[in-house]
Amino acid sequence: MNQETREIPSSCYGVLERAAAEGPLAEAAEQVRVLGYATIDSGYTQSELQDLSNAFDEIREAYVARHGQAFLESLDELNNIRLMLAYGDGAFLRLALNEHVLKAVGMLISGKFVLNQQNGVINPPLENYNQGAWHRDLPYQHFVSSTPLAINALFCMDDFTADNGATFVLPASHRMGPFPSPGHIRKNAVQIEARAGQFILLDCMAFHSGGYNRSVRARRAVNHVYNIPYFKQQIKIAGVLDGVLLPPHAREILGFDFQEPLSVNGYLESRRKPGT
Ligand SMILES: O=C(O)CCC(=O)C(=O)O
Numbered sequence: 001m002n003q004e005t006r007e008i009p010s011s012c013y014g015v016l017e018r019a020a021a022e023g024p025l026a027e028a029a030e031q032v033r034v035l036g037y038a039t040i041d042s043g044y045t046q047s048e049l050q051d052l053s054n055a056f057d058e059i060r061e062a063y064v065a066r067h068g069q070a071f072l073e074s075l076d077e078l079n080n081i082r083l084m085l086a087y088g089d090g091a092f093l094r095l096a097l098n099e100h101v102l103k104a105v106g107m108l109i110s111g112k113f114v115l116n117q118q119n120g121v122i123n124p125p126l127e128n129y130n131q132g133a134w135h136r137d138l139p140y141q142h143f144v145s146s147t148p149l150a151i152n153a154l155f156c157m158d159d160f161t162a163d164n165g166a167t168f169v170l171p172a173s174h175r176m177g178p179f180p181s182p183g184h185i186r187k188n189a190v191q192i193e194a195r196a197g198q199f200i201l202l203d204c205m206a207f208h209s210g211g212y213n214r215s216v217r218a219r220r221a222v223n224h225v226y227n228i229p230y231f232k233q234q235i236k237i238a239g240v241l242d243g244v245l246l247p248p249h250a251r252e253i254l255g256f257d258f259q260e261p262l263s264v265n266g267y268l269e270s271r272r273k274p275g276t
Contacts, residue, residue, distance in 0.1 A: 029107035036174040036206030039198045049197050059087045079129045081120030086240045101153045105226045108148045114255040116225040117234035123165050123210050123219040137204035142177040150204035150227035157220035160194040164219040165211035174205035229258040
Protein backbone atom coordinates (compact mmCIF):
# COMPACT_ATOMS: atom_id res chain seq x y z
CA MET A 1 0.00 0.00 0.00
CA ASN A 2 1.46 3.38 -0.88
CA GLN A 3 1.83 6.32 1.53
CA GLU A 4 -1.20 8.20 0.13
CA THR A 5 -3.73 5.35 0.52
CA ARG A 6 -2.78 4.37 4.10
CA GLU A 7 -5.47 5.23 6.64
CA ILE A 8 -3.49 6.97 9.33
CA PRO A 9 -5.42 7.24 12.64
CA SER A 10 -6.28 10.84 13.46
CA SER A 11 -7.45 10.42 17.07
CA CYS A 12 -5.24 9.88 20.10
CA TYR A 13 -5.60 9.28 23.85
CA GLY A 14 -3.44 9.83 26.91
CA VAL A 15 -1.94 12.91 25.31
CA LEU A 16 -1.38 16.07 27.40
CA GLU A 17 1.12 17.83 25.16
CA ARG A 18 1.32 18.14 21.41
CA ALA A 19 3.83 19.80 19.10
CA ALA A 20 2.34 22.54 16.94
CA ALA A 21 3.43 22.87 13.31
CA GLU A 22 1.39 24.88 10.85
CA GLY A 23 2.43 25.12 7.23
CA PRO A 24 5.13 23.36 5.21
CA LEU A 25 8.12 25.13 6.80
CA ALA A 26 7.01 24.42 10.35
CA GLU A 27 6.25 20.81 9.41
CA ALA A 28 9.70 20.47 7.85
CA ALA A 29 11.27 21.98 10.97
CA GLU A 30 9.38 19.48 13.13
CA GLN A 31 10.64 16.61 10.95
CA VAL A 32 14.23 17.88 11.23
CA ARG A 33 13.86 17.98 15.02
CA VAL A 34 12.53 14.41 15.11
CA LEU A 35 14.24 12.63 12.21
CA GLY A 36 17.12 14.98 11.38
CA TYR A 37 16.08 15.74 7.79
CA ALA A 38 13.27 17.18 5.62
CA THR A 39 12.78 18.86 2.23
CA ILE A 40 11.40 22.33 1.51
CA ASP A 41 10.78 24.33 -1.66
CA SER A 42 12.99 27.29 -2.54
CA GLY A 43 10.24 29.16 -4.41
CA TYR A 44 12.34 29.69 -7.56
CA THR A 45 10.69 29.69 -10.99
CA GLN A 46 11.92 27.37 -13.76
CA SER A 47 13.67 30.26 -15.47
CA GLU A 48 15.41 31.32 -12.21
CA LEU A 49 16.51 27.71 -11.74
CA GLN A 50 17.90 27.62 -15.26
CA ASP A 51 19.86 30.86 -14.61
CA LEU A 52 21.28 29.37 -11.40
CA SER A 53 22.18 26.18 -13.20
CA ASN A 54 24.05 28.12 -15.92
CA ALA A 55 25.77 30.29 -13.30
CA PHE A 56 26.85 27.15 -11.40
CA ASP A 57 28.60 25.75 -14.49
CA GLU A 58 30.24 29.08 -15.38
CA ILE A 59 31.54 29.60 -11.86
CA ARG A 60 32.85 26.05 -11.74
CA GLU A 61 34.73 26.42 -15.00
CA ALA A 62 36.34 29.69 -13.87
CA TYR A 63 37.12 28.21 -10.40
CA VAL A 64 38.91 25.19 -11.85
CA ALA A 65 40.82 27.43 -14.30
CA ARG A 66 41.84 29.79 -11.44
CA HIS A 67 43.03 27.14 -8.99
CA GLY A 68 44.19 24.49 -11.48
CA GLN A 69 42.64 21.06 -11.99
CA ALA A 70 45.74 19.16 -10.87
CA PHE A 71 46.05 21.15 -7.63
CA LEU A 72 42.35 20.73 -6.81
CA GLU A 73 42.59 16.99 -7.59
CA SER A 74 45.62 16.65 -5.31
CA LEU A 75 43.45 18.02 -2.45
CA ASP A 76 40.37 15.95 -3.38
CA GLU A 77 38.70 19.33 -4.02
CA LEU A 78 37.85 18.96 -7.70
CA ASN A 79 34.20 18.28 -6.91
CA ASN A 80 33.71 21.30 -4.66
CA ILE A 81 33.46 25.03 -5.29
CA ARG A 82 34.24 26.86 -2.05
CA LEU A 83 32.16 29.93 -1.13
CA MET A 84 30.20 30.20 -4.37
CA LEU A 85 28.61 33.46 -3.21
CA ALA A 86 31.96 35.19 -3.76
CA TYR A 87 31.60 34.72 -7.53
CA GLY A 88 29.23 35.75 -10.30
CA ASP A 89 26.49 38.35 -10.17
CA GLY A 90 25.21 37.69 -6.63
CA ALA A 91 22.86 34.80 -7.49
CA PHE A 92 24.51 32.51 -4.93
CA LEU A 93 24.53 35.23 -2.29
CA ARG A 94 20.76 35.52 -2.81
CA LEU A 95 20.53 31.72 -2.60
CA ALA A 96 22.28 31.77 0.79
CA LEU A 97 19.70 34.34 1.95
CA ASN A 98 16.69 32.42 0.55
CA GLU A 99 13.74 33.47 2.68
CA HIS A 100 12.25 29.97 3.03
CA VAL A 101 15.56 28.60 4.25
CA LEU A 102 16.20 31.44 6.68
CA LYS A 103 12.67 31.05 8.07
CA ALA A 104 13.08 27.29 8.53
CA VAL A 105 16.55 27.64 10.07
CA GLY A 106 15.15 30.34 12.37
CA MET A 107 12.56 27.82 13.59
CA LEU A 108 15.31 25.30 14.35
CA ILE A 109 18.21 27.26 15.82
CA SER A 110 17.23 29.28 18.87
CA GLY A 111 18.58 32.82 18.76
CA LYS A 112 20.90 34.19 16.10
CA PHE A 113 22.67 32.12 13.47
CA VAL A 114 25.28 32.75 10.77
CA LEU A 115 26.25 31.14 7.49
CA ASN A 116 29.31 29.00 8.15
CA GLN A 117 29.94 27.86 4.56
CA GLN A 118 28.43 27.62 1.09
CA ASN A 119 29.93 25.00 -1.21
CA GLY A 120 29.07 23.78 -4.66
CA VAL A 121 29.07 19.97 -4.55
CA ILE A 122 29.38 17.85 -7.68
CA ASN A 123 28.61 14.14 -7.65
CA PRO A 124 30.24 12.98 -10.89
CA PRO A 125 28.82 10.05 -12.87
CA LEU A 126 30.34 6.60 -12.26
CA GLU A 127 33.02 7.84 -9.85
CA ASN A 128 33.54 8.12 -6.12
CA TYR A 129 33.65 11.65 -4.69
CA ASN A 130 34.48 13.26 -1.38
CA GLN A 131 30.89 13.50 -0.07
CA GLY A 132 30.11 9.85 -0.88
CA ALA A 133 30.91 8.65 2.65
CA TRP A 134 28.92 8.87 5.89
CA HIS A 135 29.68 12.00 7.87
CA ARG A 136 28.26 14.68 10.10
CA ASP A 137 28.55 18.29 9.02
CA LEU A 138 30.09 18.96 12.42
CA PRO A 139 32.67 16.21 11.88
CA TYR A 140 34.56 14.40 14.67
CA GLN A 141 31.76 15.27 17.14
CA HIS A 142 29.94 12.58 19.11
CA PHE A 143 27.71 14.50 21.49
CA VAL A 144 23.96 15.02 21.42
CA SER A 145 22.42 18.48 21.80
CA SER A 146 18.83 19.17 22.83
CA THR A 147 18.33 21.71 20.02
CA PRO A 148 20.17 22.00 16.67
CA LEU A 149 23.47 23.88 16.70
CA ALA A 150 23.82 23.82 12.93
CA ILE A 151 21.63 23.08 9.92
CA ASN A 152 22.73 22.17 6.40
CA ALA A 153 20.38 23.43 3.67
CA LEU A 154 21.48 21.42 0.64
CA PHE A 155 20.12 23.05 -2.51
CA CYS A 156 19.29 20.58 -5.30
CA MET A 157 20.65 22.08 -8.51
CA ASP A 158 19.46 18.94 -10.33
CA ASP A 159 16.77 16.39 -9.51
CA PHE A 160 18.06 14.03 -6.81
CA THR A 161 17.12 10.46 -7.82
CA ALA A 162 18.05 6.95 -6.75
CA ASP A 163 19.84 6.61 -10.10
CA ASN A 164 22.03 9.70 -9.79
CA GLY A 165 23.06 9.08 -6.18
CA ALA A 166 20.60 11.18 -4.16
CA THR A 167 21.75 11.85 -0.59
CA PHE A 168 21.33 9.07 2.00
CA VAL A 169 20.53 9.92 5.60
CA LEU A 170 20.34 7.91 8.80
CA PRO A 171 17.06 9.11 10.37
CA ALA A 172 17.35 10.34 13.97
CA SER A 173 21.14 9.81 14.04
CA HIS A 174 21.49 13.39 15.34
CA ARG A 175 20.08 11.99 18.61
CA MET A 176 22.84 9.39 19.12
CA GLY A 177 26.50 10.13 19.88
CA PRO A 178 28.24 7.25 18.07
CA PHE A 179 28.17 6.38 14.38
CA PRO A 180 25.64 3.51 14.05
CA SER A 181 26.60 -0.12 13.35
CA PRO A 182 26.66 -1.56 9.79
CA GLY A 183 23.45 -3.56 10.47
CA HIS A 184 21.59 -0.47 11.65
CA ILE A 185 22.73 1.41 8.54
CA ARG A 186 21.61 -1.43 6.23
CA LYS A 187 18.13 -1.46 7.78
CA ASN A 188 17.55 2.24 8.35
CA ALA A 189 19.35 4.32 5.71
CA VAL A 190 16.87 6.40 3.69
CA GLN A 191 17.62 7.94 0.30
CA ILE A 192 16.15 11.43 -0.10
CA GLU A 193 14.78 11.92 -3.59
CA ALA A 194 14.03 15.58 -4.30
CA ARG A 195 13.31 17.88 -7.23
CA ALA A 196 15.71 20.48 -8.61
CA GLY A 197 14.94 23.69 -6.72
CA GLN A 198 14.21 22.02 -3.39
CA PHE A 199 16.43 22.24 -0.31
CA ILE A 200 17.18 19.21 1.82
CA LEU A 201 17.45 20.37 5.42
CA LEU A 202 19.71 18.30 7.64
CA ASP A 203 20.47 18.66 11.31
CA CYS A 204 24.27 18.88 10.99
CA MET A 205 24.64 16.04 13.50
CA ALA A 206 22.57 13.65 11.33
CA PHE A 207 24.84 11.21 9.50
CA HIS A 208 24.43 11.44 5.73
CA SER A 209 26.28 10.54 2.55
CA GLY A 210 26.02 11.19 -1.16
CA GLY A 211 25.07 8.04 -3.12
CA TYR A 212 26.84 6.51 -6.12
CA ASN A 213 25.84 8.27 -9.34
CA ARG A 214 24.97 5.60 -11.93
CA SER A 215 23.55 8.09 -14.43
CA VAL A 216 25.42 9.74 -17.28
CA ARG A 217 25.33 13.30 -15.85
CA ALA A 218 26.76 14.95 -12.76
CA ARG A 219 24.34 15.59 -9.88
CA ARG A 220 24.97 19.13 -8.61
CA ALA A 221 24.10 20.70 -5.26
CA VAL A 222 25.00 23.70 -3.12
CA ASN A 223 25.33 23.16 0.59
CA HIS A 224 24.76 25.89 3.18
CA VAL A 225 25.70 25.31 6.78
CA TYR A 226 24.10 27.79 9.19
CA ASN A 227 25.14 27.64 12.82
CA ILE A 228 25.04 29.42 16.15
CA PRO A 229 27.48 32.35 16.00
CA TYR A 230 30.03 30.64 18.29
CA PHE A 231 31.65 28.52 15.57
CA LYS A 232 34.25 29.95 13.22
CA GLN A 233 33.34 30.10 9.54
CA GLN A 234 34.99 27.76 7.02
CA ILE A 235 36.17 30.89 5.17
CA LYS A 236 35.77 34.33 6.78
CA ILE A 237 33.02 35.84 4.61
CA ALA A 238 33.67 39.35 5.95
CA GLY A 239 37.22 38.99 4.60
CA VAL A 240 35.98 38.14 1.10
CA LEU A 241 32.82 40.26 0.58
CA ASP A 242 32.50 44.00 0.91
CA GLY A 243 29.71 44.40 3.46
CA VAL A 244 29.15 48.14 2.98
CA LEU A 245 26.16 47.80 0.67
CA LEU A 246 24.63 44.79 2.38
CA PRO A 247 21.38 45.28 4.33
CA PRO A 248 21.66 44.71 8.12
CA HIS A 249 19.97 41.29 8.03
CA ALA A 250 22.39 40.02 5.36
CA ARG A 251 25.37 41.38 7.33
CA GLU A 252 24.17 39.48 10.38
CA ILE A 253 23.61 36.15 8.54
CA LEU A 254 26.98 36.43 6.78
CA GLY A 255 28.75 36.94 10.09
CA PHE A 256 29.84 40.60 9.73
CA ASP A 257 28.33 41.37 13.14
CA PHE A 258 30.11 38.49 14.92
CA GLN A 259 33.79 39.12 14.18
CA GLU A 260 35.96 38.58 17.25
CA PRO A 261 37.54 41.79 18.60
CA LEU A 262 41.32 41.91 18.04
CA SER A 263 42.15 43.32 21.49
CA VAL A 264 40.71 44.08 24.93
CA ASN A 265 40.16 47.67 23.79
CA GLY A 266 38.37 46.40 20.70
CA TYR A 267 36.14 44.24 22.88
CA LEU A 268 35.27 47.09 25.23
CA GLU A 269 34.66 49.48 22.32
CA SER A 270 32.32 46.94 20.71
CA ARG A 271 30.17 47.17 23.85
CA ARG A 272 30.27 50.97 24.19
CA LYS A 273 26.81 52.42 24.92
CA PRO A 274 25.58 55.10 22.51
CA GLY A 275 26.44 58.61 23.76
CA THR A 276 29.24 57.47 26.17
O1 LIG B 1 26.28 15.27 -2.37
C1 LIG B 1 25.44 14.94 -1.51
O2 LIG B 1 24.39 14.39 -1.79
C2 LIG B 1 25.76 15.13 -0.06
C3 LIG B 1 26.41 16.44 0.24
C4 LIG B 1 26.94 16.45 1.61
O3 LIG B 1 27.15 15.43 2.21
C5 LIG B 1 27.22 17.70 2.30
O4 LIG B 1 27.01 18.78 1.74
O5 LIG B 1 27.63 17.64 3.48
